[in-house]
Amino acid sequence: MPNITRLPERQAEPEKITINLGHIDLGRIDLLVREGFYANRTDFIRTAIRNLLTSEGGSVSQSIDRHQLELGLFDITRADLEALAKAGEKLHLKVVGLARISADVSPELAEATIGSLNVLGSIQAPKAVKAALKDRIT
Structure with missing residues:
Protein backbone atom coordinates (compact mmCIF):
# COMPACT_ATOMS: atom_id res chain seq x y z
CA MET A 1 0.00 0.00 0.00
CA PRO A 2 1.34 3.51 -0.78
CA ASN A 3 2.80 5.65 1.97
CA ILE A 4 0.51 8.24 3.60
CA THR A 5 2.19 11.05 5.48
CA ARG A 6 0.71 14.13 7.13
CA LEU A 7 1.51 17.25 5.15
CA PRO A 8 3.14 19.87 7.40
CA GLU A 9 2.28 23.48 6.68
CA ARG A 10 4.14 24.88 3.68
CA GLN A 11 6.05 21.65 2.88
CA ALA A 12 4.74 21.25 -0.67
CA GLU A 13 4.72 23.92 -3.34
CA PRO A 14 1.66 26.14 -2.88
CA GLU A 15 -1.16 26.01 -5.39
CA LYS A 16 -1.99 29.31 -7.10
CA ILE A 17 -5.62 30.41 -7.06
CA THR A 18 -7.36 33.47 -8.44
CA ILE A 19 -10.20 35.31 -6.72
CA ASN A 20 -12.34 38.27 -7.65
CA LEU A 21 -13.00 40.91 -5.00
CA GLY A 22 -15.18 43.96 -5.00
CA HIS A 23 -13.51 47.37 -5.09
CA ILE A 24 -14.52 48.25 -1.55
CA ASP A 25 -13.22 44.98 -0.05
CA LEU A 26 -9.99 45.37 -1.98
CA GLY A 27 -9.64 48.95 -0.77
CA ARG A 28 -10.15 47.86 2.83
CA ILE A 29 -7.44 45.21 2.42
CA ASP A 30 -5.10 47.78 0.90
CA LEU A 31 -5.75 50.10 3.84
CA LEU A 32 -4.77 47.36 6.32
CA VAL A 33 -1.64 46.67 4.27
CA ARG A 34 -0.73 50.36 4.18
CA GLU A 35 -1.24 50.61 7.94
CA GLY A 36 1.21 47.73 8.43
CA PHE A 37 -1.19 45.08 9.71
CA TYR A 38 -0.19 42.81 6.79
CA ALA A 39 2.86 42.71 4.53
CA ASN A 40 0.75 42.62 1.35
CA ARG A 41 -2.61 41.47 -0.05
CA THR A 42 -1.47 37.85 -0.21
CA ASP A 43 -0.47 37.91 3.46
CA PHE A 44 -3.93 39.22 4.37
CA ILE A 45 -5.75 36.60 2.29
CA ARG A 46 -3.63 33.70 3.59
CA THR A 47 -4.19 34.86 7.17
CA ALA A 48 -7.94 35.19 6.63
CA ILE A 49 -8.15 31.71 5.10
CA ARG A 50 -6.10 30.11 7.89
CA ASN A 51 -8.22 31.81 10.55
CA LEU A 52 -11.44 30.61 8.95
CA LEU A 53 -10.10 27.06 8.52
CA THR A 54 -9.08 27.06 12.18
CA SER A 55 -12.52 28.19 13.30
CA GLU A 56 -14.14 25.54 11.07
CA GLY A 57 -11.62 22.85 12.11
CA GLY A 58 -14.18 20.71 13.93
Whole structure:
Protein backbone atom coordinates (compact mmCIF):
# COMPACT_ATOMS: atom_id res chain seq x y z
CA MET A 1 0.00 0.00 0.00
CA PRO A 2 1.34 3.51 -0.78
CA ASN A 3 2.80 5.65 1.97
CA ILE A 4 0.51 8.24 3.60
CA THR A 5 2.19 11.05 5.48
CA ARG A 6 0.71 14.13 7.13
CA LEU A 7 1.51 17.25 5.15
CA PRO A 8 3.14 19.87 7.40
CA GLU A 9 2.28 23.48 6.68
CA ARG A 10 4.14 24.88 3.68
CA GLN A 11 6.05 21.65 2.88
CA ALA A 12 4.74 21.25 -0.67
CA GLU A 13 4.72 23.92 -3.34
CA PRO A 14 1.66 26.14 -2.88
CA GLU A 15 -1.16 26.01 -5.39
CA LYS A 16 -1.99 29.31 -7.10
CA ILE A 17 -5.62 30.41 -7.06
CA THR A 18 -7.36 33.47 -8.44
CA ILE A 19 -10.20 35.31 -6.72
CA ASN A 20 -12.34 38.27 -7.65
CA LEU A 21 -13.00 40.91 -5.00
CA GLY A 22 -15.18 43.96 -5.00
CA HIS A 23 -13.51 47.37 -5.09
CA ILE A 24 -14.52 48.25 -1.55
CA ASP A 25 -13.22 44.98 -0.05
CA LEU A 26 -9.99 45.37 -1.98
CA GLY A 27 -9.64 48.95 -0.77
CA ARG A 28 -10.15 47.86 2.83
CA ILE A 29 -7.44 45.21 2.42
CA ASP A 30 -5.10 47.78 0.90
CA LEU A 31 -5.75 50.10 3.84
CA LEU A 32 -4.77 47.36 6.32
CA VAL A 33 -1.64 46.67 4.27
CA ARG A 34 -0.73 50.36 4.18
CA GLU A 35 -1.24 50.61 7.94
CA GLY A 36 1.21 47.73 8.43
CA PHE A 37 -1.19 45.08 9.71
CA TYR A 38 -0.19 42.81 6.79
CA ALA A 39 2.86 42.71 4.53
CA ASN A 40 0.75 42.62 1.35
CA ARG A 41 -2.61 41.47 -0.05
CA THR A 42 -1.47 37.85 -0.21
CA ASP A 43 -0.47 37.91 3.46
CA PHE A 44 -3.93 39.22 4.37
CA ILE A 45 -5.75 36.60 2.29
CA ARG A 46 -3.63 33.70 3.59
CA THR A 47 -4.19 34.86 7.17
CA ALA A 48 -7.94 35.19 6.63
CA ILE A 49 -8.15 31.71 5.10
CA ARG A 50 -6.10 30.11 7.89
CA ASN A 51 -8.22 31.81 10.55
CA LEU A 52 -11.44 30.61 8.95
CA LEU A 53 -10.10 27.06 8.52
CA THR A 54 -9.08 27.06 12.18
CA SER A 55 -12.52 28.19 13.30
CA GLU A 56 -14.14 25.54 11.07
CA GLY A 57 -11.62 22.85 12.11
CA GLY A 58 -14.18 20.71 13.93
CA SER A 59 -16.47 20.60 10.90
CA VAL A 60 -13.57 19.73 8.61
CA SER A 61 -12.47 16.90 10.92
CA GLN A 62 -16.00 15.50 11.09
CA SER A 63 -16.33 15.56 7.30
CA ILE A 64 -12.96 13.83 6.87
CA ASP A 65 -14.06 11.08 9.26
CA ARG A 66 -17.53 10.77 7.76
CA HIS A 67 -16.22 10.42 4.19
CA GLN A 68 -13.26 8.22 5.24
CA LEU A 69 -10.72 10.57 3.72
CA GLU A 70 -6.99 10.59 4.35
CA LEU A 71 -5.52 13.96 5.30
CA GLY A 72 -2.05 14.85 4.07
CA LEU A 73 0.45 14.02 1.39
CA PHE A 74 -0.01 10.77 -0.52
CA ASP A 75 2.93 9.62 -2.64
CA ILE A 76 2.17 6.92 -5.20
CA THR A 77 5.36 5.36 -6.53
CA ARG A 78 6.00 2.92 -9.32
CA ALA A 79 7.05 0.31 -6.75
CA ASP A 80 3.74 0.78 -4.90
CA LEU A 81 1.73 0.25 -8.07
CA GLU A 82 3.83 -2.71 -9.18
CA ALA A 83 3.18 -4.34 -5.79
CA LEU A 84 -0.57 -3.77 -6.23
CA ALA A 85 -0.42 -5.27 -9.73
CA LYS A 86 1.44 -8.32 -8.42
CA ALA A 87 -1.20 -8.77 -5.70
CA GLY A 88 -4.02 -8.30 -8.22
CA GLU A 89 -5.36 -5.30 -6.31
CA LYS A 90 -6.44 -1.79 -7.29
CA LEU A 91 -5.88 1.47 -5.44
CA HIS A 92 -8.94 3.51 -4.46
CA LEU A 93 -7.70 6.74 -2.88
CA LYS A 94 -9.72 9.45 -1.12
CA VAL A 95 -7.47 12.24 0.14
CA VAL A 96 -7.65 15.81 1.40
CA GLY A 97 -4.36 17.45 0.52
CA LEU A 98 -1.95 16.35 -2.17
CA ALA A 99 -1.71 13.13 -4.18
CA ARG A 100 1.53 12.76 -6.14
CA ILE A 101 2.10 10.08 -8.75
CA SER A 102 5.79 9.56 -9.49
CA ALA A 103 7.18 10.63 -12.84
CA ASP A 104 8.34 7.07 -13.58
CA VAL A 105 4.76 5.67 -13.48
CA SER A 106 3.58 4.80 -16.98
CA PRO A 107 0.00 5.45 -18.11
CA GLU A 108 -0.43 1.70 -18.62
CA LEU A 109 0.64 0.87 -15.06
CA ALA A 110 -1.61 3.60 -13.66
CA GLU A 111 -4.61 2.32 -15.65
CA ALA A 112 -4.00 -1.25 -14.53
CA THR A 113 -3.67 -0.47 -10.82
CA ILE A 114 -5.56 2.74 -9.96
CA GLY A 115 -9.29 2.21 -9.60
CA SER A 116 -10.21 5.72 -8.44
CA LEU A 117 -8.70 8.96 -7.17
CA ASN A 118 -10.91 11.32 -5.20
CA VAL A 119 -8.72 14.27 -4.25
CA LEU A 120 -9.79 17.45 -2.50
CA GLY A 121 -6.73 19.59 -3.01
CA SER A 122 -4.22 18.82 -5.76
CA ILE A 123 -3.01 15.96 -7.89
CA GLN A 124 0.52 16.04 -9.27
CA ALA A 125 1.16 13.47 -11.98
CA PRO A 126 2.65 13.22 -15.45
CA LYS A 127 0.25 14.60 -18.09
CA ALA A 128 -0.02 11.23 -19.82
CA VAL A 129 -0.98 9.54 -16.54
CA LYS A 130 -3.61 12.19 -15.79
CA ALA A 131 -5.02 11.74 -19.27
CA ALA A 132 -5.15 7.95 -18.87
CA LEU A 133 -6.98 8.28 -15.54
CA LYS A 134 -9.29 11.17 -16.47
CA ASP A 135 -12.44 9.06 -15.99
CA ARG A 136 -11.22 7.84 -12.57
CA ILE A 137 -10.26 11.20 -11.06
CA THR A 138 -12.89 13.17 -9.16
